[in-house]
Amino acid sequence: MRKMSFADAIESALKQAMSEDPNVFLMGEDLHTFRVNILAQFGNERVQSTPISESAFLGAGVTAAMAGLRPVVEIMLIDFIGVAIDALLNHASKVYSFSGGKWNVPLVVRASCGGGYGDGGQHEQSLWGWLAHIPGLNVVVPSNPADAGQLMLSAIEADHPVIYLEHKLLADYWLDYMGTGGRENVNFDVPQAGVQGLVPEKWEPLPVGKAICLREGSDLTFISLGVSVHRCMEAAEILAKEDFSTEVIDLRWVSPLDTRTIIKSASKTKRVIVVDEDYLQFGLSGEIAAILAEENGLKCQFGRIGTETTIPYNRHMEDNILPNVKRILELARKL
Amino acid sequence: MILMQERTILELYEAMLSSRSLEEAITHLWNEGYIFGEMHLGIGEEAIIAGILSHIIPGDAIATDHRSTPPFVMRGVDPEALLLELLGHPKGLCSGMGGHMHLFSQDLLLTSSGIVGSSGPSAVGFALAAKYRKTNNIAVAFFGEGAMNQGMLLESLNLAASMNLPVLFVCKDNNWAITTQSNEVTGGVLLDRVQGFGIEAREIDGSDVKAVWQATKTAIPRMRGGKKSPYFIQAHCTHKEGHLLGDPLLRFHRAPKKEFGAVTGPLTKSVLHYKGGRIDKRIGSVAKVLSLIAKSRMQLSDSKDPIKRLEKDQTELGKQFSQIQLAIQSEVDALVTGVMNTLKQEVSQ
Numbered sequence: 001m002r003k004m005s006f007a008d009a010i011e012s013a014l015k016q017a018m019s020e021d022p023n024v025f026l027m028g029e030d031l032h033t034f035r036v037n038i039l040a041q042f043g044n045e046r047v048q049s050t051p052i053s054e055s056a057f058l059g060a061g062v063t064a065a066m067a068g069l070r071p072v073v074e075i076m077l078i079d080f081i082g083v084a085i086d087a088l089l090n091h092a093s094k095v096y097s098f099s100g101g102k103w104n105v106p107l108v109v110r111a112s113c114g115g116g117y118g119d120g121g122q123h124e125q126s127l128w129g130w131l132a133h134i135p136g137l138n139v140v141v142p143s144n145p146a147d148a149g150q151l152m153l154s155a156i157e158a159d160h161p162v163i164y165l166e167h168k169l170l171a172d173y174w175l176d177y178m179g180t181g182g183r184e185n186v187n188f189d190v191p192q193a194g195v196q197g198l199v200p201e202k203w204e205p206l207p208v209g210k211a212i213c214l215r216e217g218s219d220l221t222f223i224s225l226g227v228s229v230h231r232c233m234e235a236a237e238i239l240a241k242e243d244f245s246t247e248v249i250d251l252r253w254v255s256p257l258d259t260r261t262i263i264k265s266a267s268k269t270k271r272v273i274v275v276d277e278d279y280l281q282f283g284l285s286g287e288i289a290a291i292l293a294e295e296n297g298l299k300c301q302f303g304r305i306g307t308e309t310t311i312p313y314n315r316h317m318e319d320n321i322l323p324n325v326k327r328i329l330e331l332a333r334k335l
Numbered sequence: 336m337i338l339m340q341e342r343t344i345l346e347l348y349e350a351m352l353s354s355r356s357l358e359e360a361i362t363h364l365w366n367e368g369y370i371f372g373e374m375h376l377g378i379g380e381e382a383i384i385a386g387i388l389s390h391i392i393p394g395d396a397i398a399t400d401h402r403s404t405p406p407f408v409m410r411g412v413d414p415e416a417l418l419l420e421l422l423g424h425p426k427g428l429c430s431g432m433g434g435h436m437h438l439f440s441q442d443l444l445l446t447s448s449g450i451v452g453s454s455g456p457s458a459v460g461f462a463l464a465a466k467y468r469k470t471n472n473i474a475v476a477f478f479g480e481g482a483m484n485q486g487m488l489l490e491s492l493n494l495a496a497s498m499n500l501p502v503l504f505v506c507k508d509n510n511w512a513i514t515t516q517s518n519e520v521t522g523g524v525l526l527d528r529v530q531g532f533g534i535e536a537r538e539i540d541g542s543d544v545k546a547v548w549q550a551t552k553t554a555i556p557r558m559r560g561g562k563k564s565p566y567f568i569q570a571h572c573t574h575k576e577g578h579l580l581g582d583p584l585l586r587f588h589r590a591p592k593k594e595f596g597a598v599t600g601p602l603t604k605s606v607l608h609y610k611g612g613r614i615d616k617r618i619g620s621v622a623k624v625l626s627l628i629a630k631s632r633m634q635l636s637d638s639k640d641p642i643k644r645l646e647k648d649q650t651e652l653g654k655q656f657s658q659i660q661l662a663i664q665s666e667v668d669a670l671v672t673g674v675m676n677t678l679k680q681e682v683s684q
Contacts, residue, residue: 019610032624033514033583036598039624040605043616051484051520052451052512083450083487118371118423120434122449178373181581182590185368313434314423315371 001198006145006170011037013149013203014072017156018042021070024156027057028074028110034173054084058109062092062161065107070156078111078165079125092161093136104159108152113141114167114227114277115322117179117188120313124168126226129276129283131163132255138162138208139254143170143229145197147206147252154205167226170194189319191230209256213265217247220332221265223288224275225251228323232275235328246332254284259291266292266300271335273303275323280306303331337552339545344649347389347544349659351381351642354405356667357414361404361421364671365580369678370421374435374580377405379542380507382641383570384409386547387475387505390555394472396444396461398454401436402507403447406477410443414667418674452485454478455504459491462500462563471559473501480569481512483525495565496532501558502565503551504529507541509571511634513578514627529567541570542639545648573639577631584631 004012015038018024027048032039039047050057054075061073075081081088092105115124132139140155140162142148148166155162168174169190180186214229215236222232229250236246247265251258266272272292274285285304292300305323312318320327358376365374377384384405391397391410399406407417412428420427421435429439436449446457458476465472482488483506495502506525510517529536539550547570554566577585587594606617637643646656 015605015608015610029512030514032620032627036624037601037605039620040602040617041608041611043612044620044623045616046612047620049515049520051515051517052481053484053486055486080450083452083485118434119373120437120449121432122437123373177581177583179371181365181373181579182586183366183368183581186371310432312423312432313372313420313429313437314425314431316423317431 002201003196004145004149004199005172006142006148006166006195007173009145009149009199010152010166010171011035012199013152014038015041016203017153018046023068024070024072026072026074027061029076031074034074054080055086058084058087059091061107061109062087062095062105065105065161066095066103070106070108072108072110072156075109075111077123078113078127079122081111081127081131088131088137088161088163089134093134096136096160105161106159107161108155108164109161110164110166112168112171112174113165114169115311115318116169116227117175118313118315118318119178121310123178124311126165126278126307128163128165128254129278129287132284136161137255139165140252141165141167141226141254142252143226143250144194146199149199149203150206151252153203154208157205158208165226167194169227191227193233194227194230206252209253209258211249211251211253211258211261213247213261214250215246215248217245217269219245219269220271220273220335221247221249221269222273222275222328223249223251223262223265225254226277228275228277231323231325231328234325235332238325238329239332244332257287257291262288262291263295263298267298270300272300273305273328273331273335275328276304276306277323278306280304280308301335303335305331337549339548341652343389343548344545344645344652345655345659347385347548348642348645348652348656349663350385350388350409351544351645352659352663353414354381354384354408355642356663357408357418358404360667360671361418362576362580364422371423372434375401375578376574376576376580377402378576379509379572379574379640381405382544382547382645383505383507383541383572384477386544387503387551387555389548390551391475392472394444394465394470396458396465396472396474397446397477398457398461398474399445399447399477400451400454400479400482401447401449403438404435407438407440407445407447410445412440412443412445415670415674418670422674422678424678452478452482452488455482455488455491458502458504459494459500462495462502463498466500466563473503473555473558475503475505477505477507479512480506480508480510480517480521480525481515483528484521492529492532492534492565492567496534499563500565501563503555503558504534504565504567506567506569507572508569509574509634511574511578511631514584516627516630525569534565534567536567536569538569539571541572542641542644544641544645572641573634573636575634575637575640577634584628585634587628588632588635
């Protein structure tokens with residue numbers, strides 16, 4: 001094991017994948033800056049900088065993948081996927097079905113996501129539920145360095161399109177670029193366990209669609225992903241002092257969703273709270289509620305915390321609207 | 336050439352300086368940590384905005400990009416409301432909900448957006464509404480040259496041309512799209528591209544406020560009457576603060592020890608890694624990035640500063656310029672002091 005940052009872990013896994021498979025290449029805006037180390041090791045044929053033309057280069061990524069390459073196409077912020085959504089909604093996700101299961105699209109879309117640093121409602125969305133809504137798209141959201149590297153490898157090796165979302169509070173270079181801008185006098189609620197951590201010597205992929213139980217408990221289950229996992233762990237720690245035993249599940253994948261792990265934990269604790277930074281309505285938390293409701297013989301109480309409005313620019317309002325420890329504890333104590 | 340009255344020049348100077356002084360105050364507040372997140376300034380674009388806005392009449396709509404402070408200031412939005420918004424205050428222009436990239440003023444038909452190219456469709460819709468209502472109003476779209484490769488902007492050009500809509504498309508061209516040199520990712524010539532849609536287009540020096548004023552003085556009134564039609568302006572400019580405050584390339588010039596210190600290790604390791612591309616390609620790639628950092632330094636130069644340029648071009652107005660400077664500076668100082676005092680009082684309560 002070695003210690004590594006979240007961002008370095010992704011870079012390291014990408015470099016390993018690019019060394020092992022010449023078909024893996026990166027494409028996106030400003031990659032000569034944001035991926036300068038990969039560029040320095042592999043040259044500009046494997047790290048292609050593009051104009052601000054998301055719909056074109058993401059659409060091109062789909063067919064480059066169909067032609068046998070393994071593109072990792074970067075959309076700088078997942079909010080910008082709006083400009084290029086057709087490539088995912090009507091093409092990447094559907095070619096496999098349309099072709100009768102004969103043509104795969106091994107595409108990775110990498111994008112930053114999430115808020116908590118004062119960038120407002122067009123730059124801080126999560127959108128994973130929105131994307132996972134489309135059959136044929138897989139969506140993965142790592143919460144720590146080891147997962148970040150391993151899941152990047154899973155995404156690259158998968159034969160179907162995977163949206164890989166890195167939270168800006170975890171990826172230090174994103175927070176530096178978009179939040180602090182090199183200043184030392186601004187601080188954000190960054191979960192350190194997500195930013196730095198031990199990672200394997202050699203990257204191995206994790207199974208697609210497999211969640212992990214980060215903390216065992218018997219009274220209550222928190223189901224979460226990304227930065228919110230760390231908020232849940234903090235809340236669970238506080239609840240433990242009140243003699244309340246809380247299980248914390250990091251979903252890792254929004255799609256495919258690990259329903260087995262969800263049901264297993266719900267059957268044990270009989271109380272489930274989903275903590276989801278994405279929008280509350282018509283999303284992941286509702287999906288999990290449906291899965292629990294559909295499970296025969298399972299009776300459990302259910303609660304959820306998510307983002308219910310456009311994310312405000314005001315830092316105080318923003319912190320209250322995004323899932324936080326206080327809101328999690330309030331709901332946990334009520335349930 | 337239309338003769339410019341002294342009064343017009345002084346008004347343009349005042350408009351540019353009002354925006355500049357406020358943005359300098361914003362820079363200070365950002366540096367002090369009062370403004371969170373990204374901060375994109377319009378410093379360097381003032382001549383383009385001032386020159387065009389001086390021909391704008393009530394009822395005209397303006398769709399801006401992520402550098403919306405100058406058009407908002409020059410269109411007459413209350414600077415206090417603007418400043419409070421940037422500080423995320425509930426009494427801000429948008430109740431602290433929007434922030435600098437998402438400013439809106441319904442009264443003045445002013446919008447902004449952080450999505451590159453989106454001012455194109457926005458302006459087309461405003462122009463459509465104006466034409467539909469049979470007014471003589473126009474709509475202006477402000478965007479950078481990076482947006483000229485965004486599909487929705489190109490579609491807007493066609494839509495405006497085919498529907499005969501009075502949209503003034505203003506491309507503020509500094510040849511940088513964040514850290515990318517736009518000419519390296521752009522095919523052909525922008526003006527040819529626009530003219531290909533059948534839109535009249537011209538290129539001007541966006542650091543020369545008189546040139547911008549001249550170029551739009553007749554073009555804008557023409558768009559209002561008779562057969563409506565779009566018009567396109569490519570105005571060259573420079574952003575002294577780069578893409579945003581804390582610009583990653585400019586930091587290499589401002590704090591070279593810190594920045595190079597942070598990147599040299601990983602970069603060297605990557606170049607020399609035993610696995611990877613051909614060594615000549617690796618070195619070539621790094622050389623290109625280094626040359627990009629070197630080129631970014633040009634932005635720091637004052638030579639394309641529109642305010643300094645006007646001061647130099649019109650030395651005979653030096654005395655009046657100084658008076659305007661003093662007046663604006665004391666206004667902005669009072670504004671910032673007042674706003675910060677209010678904030679401190681609120682915090683202490």
